[in-house]
Amino acid sequence: MATVKIPPVLRASVGGERELSADGATIGEVLHSLTAAHPATEAQIFAGDGELNRYVNVYLNDEDVRVLEGLDTPVADGDTLVILPAMAGGG
């Protein structure tokens, strides 16, 4: 079980939660169990080709999964995923 941190723009799609737990042995599996439980997140995280959207970064602990093995990166129990779309607010 991994912890997934939900960014502000996705919280409405997960019932307002800031953090969720999700199962999976890889980044792809964890994210798919998230989108299965909360279908509204699907289009925001994944592009049509099944890859991550280019404007969404996903970090395993503090590392960008794109420099690891992408969606195939193994996830261990207790790892933290950060989903991070770009944010432009300047207030």
Place this chain on the structure above:
Amino acid sequence: MSTSGAELLRNVKSQITEVDPAQVSELLHEGAVVIDVRGSEEFATGHLPGARSIPRGHLEQRIETVAPEREAELIVYCQSGVRSAYAARTLQQDLGYTNVRSMTGGITLWKDRGYEVEVPRMLSAEQRERYSRHLLIPEIGAEGQEKLLDAKVLLLGAGGLGSPTALYLAAAGVGTLGIVDDDVVDLSNLQRQVIHNSDRIGTPKVDSAAETIRALNPDVKVIGYQTRIDASNIMEIIEGYDVIVDGVDNFPTRYLLNDASVRLRIPVVSASILGFDGQLSVFKPYDGPCYRCLFREPPPAELAPSCGANGVLGVLPGTMGLLQATEVVKLILNIGEPAIGRLLLYDALAATLTEVRVHRDPECPICSRDPDEIADEEMGVFPDYEAFCAAAG
């Protein structure tokens, strides 16, 4: 029988070695330690390039801080060559320095011969008082304070992030603050934009910010740009600034700023805020990743809310803006570890600061190339740019 001053001087000069200004001008480039033994007020009016100031009365106590080795090559000088002759004898006979010479004719002859004089920009008595808490920190001191006073920082936006950043950079004595904002102060801004106030509603933000800064610190020169930054004016506006603070509220401008700052190699301290969350990173072109390495593309407009529409905790831009101001000061002073290649994520509700790594993208459409190769028409452009802007209104 007592000795006259003139005899004493002749006697001292017979015991030391003198050196002509022409030779000193060559020795300057060869690593000789040049010491000005005049009073500090005289030093302030101009000195030899790179000279260290040790007034003759402090010579014994301070010489080791500039020349710990007794074999060091020392050149001493004063106004006319008299005080430095006595200083040379002291260094040689009382303190055991073996390679000491006094410059003939002092700085007067040096100037007459047309050699370069450096005039230090000394802090005034008022500045020493105003910045005394900086002067007490070894990492800043008078030298650092002068760097701050010489620095030129450009703030994009005098809104939520720009307000606290501008206030603290002004207080810290950053000498030139450029502020770009085309907006006027609105009542709904005052929940967080602390550089403005209730009397300024309807006033252009650049004017309101300039007025607050003037009242806070008259050392600071404010350059206001009451305009919206776009591809037609960005290069002209940002050129010449040492650091840029990005607090803009939309993606097209963030990408445009990124591309222009990479071209001009100007570091950008970037932050963004939404609700209770903030992000911050420092993009220093070619030393670390750029904004496009972090986010190759902006999200579609429906996933790119701005604070205006979505709300933000009023104190959050204060927190994030001051983290930006801190990074700016570090870049100017070249101290500490700026947040280059790192993105800091602040969650105000959880009271946590998380850090993730940001890498340079070897395929980055902008910073993987030579800055001269980036064309005007490429700047700020990304796929679906037209659609994005249309959707964003």
